[in-house]
Amino acid sequence: PVLVGFTDKLPRPNPDEVAATRNIAWADFLDLARDPNGGISPWAREEAELLEANEEFRRLFAANCTT
Structure with missing residues (x-):
């Protein structure tokens, strides 16, 4: 599975x-x-x-991202 999340915070990778x-x-x-x-x-x-x-991803992306 592929998990997707949206945030306006900077990533803090390990x-x-x-x-x-x-x-x-x-x-x-x-x-x-x-x-x-x-x-x-x-x-x-x-x-x-x-x-x-994935149509659902494209919808979520359009609703949450500007680029």
Whole structure:
């Protein structure tokens, strides 16, 4: 399953589990996910495809995000 959440807070990832983060627009992330050389992990590419194809996610995204 893919879990989705929305917040206006900055992420606080566990440094033992996450080396780096960056904020990018969803459309830019999808472009990276579609590019085999985009540097996105296979599981993240699969999840991006699932989310983009999901009507409920697109509705939630439109209601909660500006980009």
